[in-house]
Amino acid sequence: MTNRIAWLAAALVAATASPALAHYPYCTCAIEDGKVACKGGFSDGTGAEGVTLDVISYDEQILVPGKFGADSVVRFDKPAGEFYVLFDAGPGQVVEVDWRDIDGLAP
C-alpha cells in the first residue's frame, strides 16, 4: 500500500514538474595553441552554428568578423591592443567577453 502511494506521488511530481525552457546565450574564450578559441552556444544545449562572433577593439573597429561553424568554436589570432568578443545571435541576444576575461590572457 505504501508502495502504491509512493508511485502515485511520483507520478504526480513527474506530471507537474516543468523543465527549464530558457535558452540563454553563452560564450567562453580561452587561449589554445597560441590562438584565442571562443566556444558559443545556448544554455539548453543548442550549438551556435551560424551565429556571428565579432572581435571588436575598444574604439569600435571590427578586428575579426567571424561566424560559428558546426563545432560552435571560432579561433582567431590574438589581436594587438584591447578588444572584446561579441557573440551576436541577434538584437538583445548577445554575450560580451572582455579580453581580460579570456583564460590565459588575463593581465
Added chain:
Amino acid sequence: MSGVKVKTNPHAGLPGGRYRWRFHLSALVLVLPFLYAPTFFQEEAFYFGDAGLGARELPEVSVGPWTVRIAEYSAGAPIAQGLAGPMKRFAMRLTPESARSIKASYMKIGKPRSLRAAGVVLSGGPYRQVADVPIPERTRSDDALWLTVEGWDGTVHQAAIPLDEASPATIMWLKQRGETR
C-alpha cells in the same frame, strides 16, 4: 461447515469500509486544492501583474523623453543558469505615451559599449516586460544596471540605476561571493 471461521471485517461500518486507505486518499485529494489555494492565488496575482510589477518596485526612471518603471522581479539572489552564468530578472513597465514611441529596450550590468552590445532585450507587452540580466564575473558593488532604450524614430537614450538601488539582494550575493579579481 461449522469449522470455517469467518473473519470479521474490522472496518465494517466505518467510512470507506474495507477500502479504508483509498477512502483516506480520496479525502486527501479533496483537501489538497484548499491547502494550495492561497499560494495559487498569490502566484496568479503575481504572474498577471495584479500584485505589482515585481517583488520590489523602484521609483520612476526617466530615459530621455520617456518614463519607465522598473522592478526587481523577485527579491532573491541571482539564479545560476549553467554555462550562461548567474542571472537576475528585472521587469519594466512603460507609460502609455512611452509605449507608442519605444521600439526596444535593453538591460546590462555596466555601461554598454554600443547599441549592438546593449545587453539583453526586454520581452513582453509594454506594461510588463522582463529580462534575465546576466551578472558578469567582474561585477562590483558600485556597478550600475544600464537601461538602453531605442525609439521608433531611431533615437537611443540610456539611464543607469546603481546596482545597490536596483537589487540589494544582488549586492549581498556579490559580497558573499567575494568581490572579483
